[in-house]
Amino acid sequence: MKARVHIMLKNGVLDPQGEAVRHALGSMxxxxxxxxxxxxxxxxxxxxxxxxxxxxxxxxMCEALLANTVIERYEVELL
Structure with a gap:
């Protein structure tokens, strides 16, 4: 069986990588x-x-290693 885990920063947590991508897209x-x-x-x-x-x-696995649950949320999808 396959599983896919989507991990994102929680709302309200600053996302410097996302901001850098937004800025680069604007520059383009x-x-x-x-x-x-x-x-x-x-x-x-x-x-x-x-x-x-x-x-x-x-x-x-997510709670132990894959996600930093203090600042990230995750969703598990079974395929």
């Missing part, structure tokens, strides 16, 4: 971009075949 002539939030996507190949157990396992 894309004036309509008012904000950019940058995140990451992690894809996992799991041995687990039970969807409920897989989601619980990936959630534990």
């Amino acid at each position: 002539g894309f004036a309509g971009v008012e904000g950019v939030r940058q995140g990451k996507v992690i894809e996992l190949e799991l041995a687990e075949t039970d969807a409920e157990k897989a989601e619980a396992e990936v959630t534990r």
Whole structure:
């Protein structure tokens, strides 16, 4: 089973990378971009075949390592 984890900074947390991308896009002539939030996507190949157990396992991974839950939020998607 595959899982995809989407990780983004929580609302209210400054995103300097996103701001740098927004500024660069403006410099390139894309004036309509008012904000950019940058995140990451992690894809996992799991041995687990039970969807409920897989989601619980990936959630534990996110809480332990994959996401900094103080400043980031995450969503688990099973594929």
